[in-house]
Amino acid sequence: MISIRQHFKQSLASRxxxxxxxxxxAIVLLILAIIISGFTSQWQNNVRPHLEQYLDYINxxxxxxxxxxxxxxxxxxLPINIYISGPDINYSSxxxxxxxxxxxxxxxxxxxxxxxxxxxSSLTKQGQLIAFAESDERMLMRNTFDGYNxxxxxxxxxxxxxxxxxxxxxxxxxxxxxxxxxxxxxxMLRPVQDIKTGVKQMxxxxxxxxxxxxxxxxLGELAGSINQMAEQITHMLDAKRQLLLAVSHELxxxxxxxxxxxxxxxxxxxxxxxEEDLLxxxxxxxxxxxxxxxxxxxxxxxxxxxxxxxxxAGVIAQFPEHxxxxxxxxxxxxxxxxxxxxxxxxxxxxxxxxAICHGGESSPVPKVELAINNAELVIKVEDYGRGIxxxxxxxxxxxxxxxxxxxxxxxxxxxxxxxxxxLIVEAHxxxxxxxxxxxxxxxITARLPI
Numbered sequence: 001m002i003s004i005r006q007h008f009k010q011s012l013a014s015r016x017x018x019x020x021x022x023x024x025x026a027i028v029l030l031i032l033a034i035i036i037s038g039f040t041s042q043w044q045n046n047v048r049p050h051l052e053q054y055l056d057y058i059n060x061x062x063x064x065x066x067x068x069x070x071x072x073x074x075x076x077x078l079p080i081n082i083y084i085s086g087p088d089i090n091y092s093s094x095x096x097x098x099x100x101x102x103x104x105x106x107x108x109x110x111x112x113x114x115x116x117x118x119x120x121s122s123l124t125k126q127g128q129l130i131a132f133a134e135s136d137e138r139m140l141m142r143n144t145f146d147g148y149n150x151x152x153x154x155x156x157x158x159x160x161x162x163x164x165x166x167x168x169x170x171x172x173x174x175x176x177x178x179x180x181x182x183x184x185x186x187x188m189l190r191p192v193q194d195i196k197t198g199v200k201q202m203x204x205x206x207x208x209x210x211x212x213x214x215x216x217x218x219l220g221e222l223a224g225s226i227n228q229m230a231e232q233i234t235h236m237l238d239a240k241r242q243l244l245l246a247v248s249h250e251l252x253x254x255x256x257x258x259x260x261x262x263x264x265x266x267x268x269x270x271x272x273x274x275e276e277d278l279l280x281x282x283x284x285x286x287x288x289x290x291x292x293x294x295x296x297x298x299x300x301x302x303x304x305x306x307x308x309x310x311x312x313a314g315v316i317a318q319f320p321e322h323x324x325x326x327x328x329x330x331x332x333x334x335x336x337x338x339x340x341x342x343x344x345x346x347x348x349x350x351x352x353x354x355a356i357c358h359g360g361e362s363s364p365v366p367k368v369e370l371a372i373n374n375a376e377l378v379i380k381v382e383d384y385g386r387g388i389x390x391x392x393x394x395x396x397x398x399x400x401x402x403x404x405x406x407x408x409x410x411x412x413x414x415x416x417x418x419x420x421x422x423l424i425v426e427a428h429x430x431x432x433x434x435x436x437x438x439x440x441x442x443x444i445t446a447r448l449p450i
Contacts, residue, residue: 032170375450
């Protein structure tokens, strides 16, 4: 499962969206800080003075000493609670005691003809002691006069509650914008994913794949160019394949005539070498035709029950005696398997021929191992010769590739053998694996599903 870090590393849309999200979050936080700071300042300078003035008007309306009947009428009309305690009064408009926990009053002496605050009106009555207190949800005013304590409680959404609302709405809006932006960005960059998939498919050899063109823009033009390139490559490969097949077919007749002519010559060293060269050319033509036949999309395998041990033993018998060692893992008779006999013979001949050719004379003889492992037939051919360099190993299964650029007979064949082996294994739904180390030898493993 891909981790989040790998996902952001691989997905362009996710990386762009992360940049946009971080930028948007920073901007939103800055705006929130400015709004909350401004709201706090407005609350202190404008909103709170009006609330205090409002409570002061209600206090004037009740009078001193307080009038209970007047207080009851005010409570019915206004969203306020009034609490009165004194020598002969103990009144609560909501029937509950006033909660003064965590409340700290600010005392203000008010005298006739003098204002303590610009928002406070002067009182004609003397001796009142006015105090205000504020919590996050309510404003309290206390009036102390001649032994009476009158409390006015006004509930409201304070600066903290307002700040929470602003923050919540801002975060919700940011989340909605983020989701919509991500959706739009994924939609805009979908052609990039199509191009990525198309390039991967074509890189794996599927030149029939075409990148869908979703919009008439730069990315759509790029997708069209990639499709056009794939078509051109397909035409070039088809032309090359047709030329190769035509040449191979045309070579068969002169090769046959040349073989007949050589056989009519007097036996000699030159005639023997000429016959070997003709045989090598004939095998090359056969391999080319077989490789192209398997490589076509409609290649058909002639599968039938096949005893691999007998087949391998028969192929080994075609080589010099004691040149290859056969090992059956588990030392048991392998069951008959549904395989193409002719192509499996060709596979084994090429693998064993390469192992003998590159195994060296003084090294232990190459060995071929047969085993059934995890519902797979495993054919492993190992030699102890020169080995293959890491640079050559990546291209060794390409057609006509040779590690030795001199292409002498002593260093190998035409370079099509392993390419043909790979095609045969893949035609059976398997996989060809090659590992090698210079000076120690090479291991070629064919894994065929049962």
